[in-house]
Amino acid sequence: MKNLLSMEQVSIQQIEEILTRAAELEAGAKPQLAQNAMVANLFFEPSTRTKVSFEIAERKLGATVIPFESGFSSTLKGETLYDTVKTLESMGIDAVVIRHNQDAYYEDLLPGINIPIINGGDGTGQHPSQSLLDLYTIFKEFGRFKGLNITIVGDISHSRxxxxxxxxxxxxxxxxxxxxxxxxxxxxxxxxxxWGDLHKTSDVIMLLRVQNERNVTYEGYSTENYHQQYGLTVERESMMKNNAIIMHPAPFNRGVEIDSDLVECERSRIFEAVNNGVYIRMAILETILKERKYNDSVTSKFAVSR
Structure with missing residues (x-):
């Protein structure tokens, strides 16, 4: 896997390998990455979880994290994203993690950029590393995907x-x-x-943030109305299946997508998923960088295709 751009481009086998390696790393396996790898994180949209967990993952792997602040970069002078990444490549950077407000921004980079690109979120397109950490969280809980009922609730149209x-x-x-x-x-x-009866039949309820920064309101919208109609209220949670879990990619709006009392309830895997994200991103970086420079292999232990 040279790049991680979208989930369509990740094979089932690659998913299995990344989940397997994340589990090994979480269990204390030694990272398989040379000390001299250099990674730059180019975030042109605000981020806490994704940006920081990539930085932690890079440091845990022994890579050098090259500081990059979009607000002080030459993009403010009109430099294109391609020219920025090409400049970093020319300086010897081994990989870039990019979040950008343009959908599929990476399509402009692929023809001329030769270092790995990891998509940290593109506009309203995709967020593959988040998807992989969500898969890891679900698999750790249920040991399978086949036949699980997953309900995703919220702003579907804008949610990568x-x-x-x-x-x-x-x-x-x-x-x-x-x-x-x-x-x-x-x-x-x-x-x-x-909702109908989906809160009663779902194994996983995954809530999505209302993206106020994208002005995604609708006629009659209010936080109170949204919470009652589409949020996970205490009443809905009380009718969930005994072993069902709650997920949210965060950041979350308490009292809007989810009742504040449920954020850290027994069913919630919100903060556990954040922890899982470090190991998943370590596995992603290790997989991509060692394919570029090293020849180690990872044996799949997560038989998710069953």
Whole structure:
């Protein structure tokens, strides 16, 4: 795997290998990455979890993290993203992690950039590393994907997390249902515009943040109305299956997508997923960088294709 751009481009075998390696790293396995690798994280949108967990993963692997602040870069002078990345490549950077507000920004980079590109989120496109950490969280809980009922609730049309997870979960045999206001269905007209009984039948309820920075409100929208119609309330949680879990890619709006009392409840895997993200991103970086420079192999132990 030279790059990590979208979940369509990641094979089932590669998913298995990344999940396996993440589990090994979490269990204390020694990283398989030379000390001299250099990685730059180019984040042109705000981020806490993704940016910091990539930085932690890079340091745990022994890589050198090259500081990059978009607000002080030459992009403010009109330099293109391609020229910025090409400049870093010319300086000897081994890989870049990029978050950008342009959908599929990487398509402009691929013809001339020869170092690995890891997509940290592209516009309203995809977020593959988040999808992989979500898969890891689900697999650790249930030991399978096939036959699980996954309900994704929120702003489907603007969510790169939802799009990445729908692709990967369906390929792995899960049943995926969508719940959102009709105005937020986007390219997914099959989405339900109300909960129905999905809170009673789901193994996983995955909530999505209302993206206020994208002005994604609709007529009659208010945080109170949204919480009652589409949020995970204490009442809905009380009717969930005994072993069902709650997920949210975060950041979350307490009292909007999820009742504040449920953020750290027994069912919640929100902060556990954040921890899982460090090991998944270590596995991603290790896989990509050693394919570029090293020849080690990873034996799959997560038989997710069953």
């Amino acid at each position: 997390v939802a799009k990445s997870n729908m692709i990967s979960l369906k390929r792995l045999g899960a049943n995926v249902q969508l719940v959102c206001p009709e105005q937020w269905q986007g390219e997914f007209p099959e989405a339900n515009n109300e």
